[in-house]
Amino acid sequence: MKKVLVVAAHPDDEILGCGGTIARHIEDGYEVHVAIMAEGVTSRDVTRDTEMRGSDLAFLSDCANHAHKILGSTSLVLHNFPDNRMDSVDLLDIIKVIEGLINQIKPEIVYTHCDCDLNIDHRITHQAVATACRPAPGRSIKKLISFEVPSSTEWQSPVTSNNFIPNYFIDISRTINQKLLSLEAYRSEMRDWPHPRSYKAVENLARYRGSTVGFEAAESFMLIRELIFYPDKKDKRAFKGLHLIPAGIENADMILEWRNDIESRRASTIPDIISREDHIEWLEKSLQMENRKIFIAVEEDTPVGVVRADFLDGEHELSWTVSPDFRDRGLGKKIVSLLVTSLSLPVSAKVNKNNKASIKIAEYAGMKKKSKNGDMNLYRRDVHTRESDPKDFGE
Numbered sequence: 001m002k003k004v005l006v007v008a009a010h011p012d013d014e015i016l017g018c019g020g021t022i023a024r025h026i027e028d029g030y031e032v033h034v035a036i037m038a039e040g041v042t043s044r045d046v047t048r049d050t051e052m053r054g055s056d057l058a059f060l061s062d063c064a065n066h067a068h069k070i071l072g073s074t075s076l077v078l079h080n081f082p083d084n085r086m087d088s089v090d091l092l093d094i095i096k097v098i099e100g101l102i103n104q105i106k107p108e109i110v111y112t113h114c115d116c117d118l119n120i121d122h123r124i125t126h127q128a129v130a131t132a133c134r135p136a137p138g139r140s141i142k143k144l145i146s147f148e149v150p151s152s153t154e155w156q157s158p159v160t161s162n163n164f165i166p167n168y169f170i171d172i173s174r175t176i177n178q179k180l181l182s183l184e185a186y187r188s189e190m191r192d193w194p195h196p197r198s199y200k201a202v203e204n205l206a207r208y209r210g211s212t213v214g215f216e217a218a219e220s221f222m223l224i225r226e227l228i229f230y231p232d233k234k235d236k237r238a239f240k241g242l243h244l245i246p247a248g249i250e251n252a253d254m255i256l257e258w259r260n261d262i263e264s265r266r267a268s269t270i271p272d273i274i275s276r277e278d279h280i281e282w283l284e285k286s287l288q289m290e291n292r293k294i295f296i297a298v299e300e301d302t303p304v305g306v307v308r309a310d311f312l313d314g315e316h317e318l319s320w321t322v323s324p325d326f327r328d329r330g331l332g333k334k335i336v337s338l339l340v341t342s343l344s345l346p347v348s349a350k351v352n353k354n355n356k357a358s359i360k361i362a363e364y365a366g367m368k369k370k371s372k373n374g375d376m377n378l379y380r381r382d383v384h385t386r387e388s389d390p391k392d393f394g395e
């Protein structure tokens, strides 16, 4: 699962900067961890007094927790660096806190402020995050992205080196309402229109950013760095302890997630998204059927795929799905072969003629193309090609 870390200076900056994107990442099944560096509020007084502002700080912390409940964020941590006085702290102390978070969470994507904001805490947070995210061997971070914060980014003096130039846009047309709703949790920080930190201005900015790239609404960012790796070749053909176990109803959500993956649907005879309700009903029925067996392929302790055999007219018709996280490793071949060697009768599979991966899997398991029906080709392995003793399902 992909992990995202958002580091913002003050409570509400993270929503102003990337609230719609947080909601979208959650919708896509990512983990989103949020860290807020400064306490907020205390800069409103001439001298910092956290005791006097104790109830305000507690209230702001409740607001933050509420806002992230609305978005569904995985975790929220509030640090207490001095509000709008982060320049009174050694930069290294701030970097150490962020490094600790990165070591603990191991995010692939990190969002933070841009270094062009007027606000001093924003610039310091950017500096600290950029330092903590420096790309050394073995680091988890693949993408470092900076966001804009209305009422800071656009308020910086007009010097050419300090401009926010968006080059990375995320469509938030489906999550903009969640962004606005989570800002309501921070209503003490919001202002009346035409302040840039008003609901209307925040929505206008998202609409404007969207319109520049053809989306209904967008959050725009500056991509600082993206690293493109080769897939890890070390475990490419390891298949450590790969084995099949009979599927149970407890595997329902996992199988559904694999089945509804876009690549799986492209390869399927029925490419539609299957609802959870229909899937559970199908699985419950399937588990009762005498002539249907479903197995989960497990590598070490990790489920990596599912394979099914339907016994009909004297042969086993097979179908399979490899978990989207474990594709391109040749696992499908091993999983299907494992099942085929435990079956005593002819086996067959319907394979989409454009699905090269599945054609290879069928051929590896000893099946040959017999006939075609539209986009689907029928592959079969006849019983006399088997060399080992006939066995049943190998349960």
Ligand SMILES: [Zn+2]
Pocket: 009, 010, 013, 119, 122, 149, 152
């Ligand atoms: Zn701020």
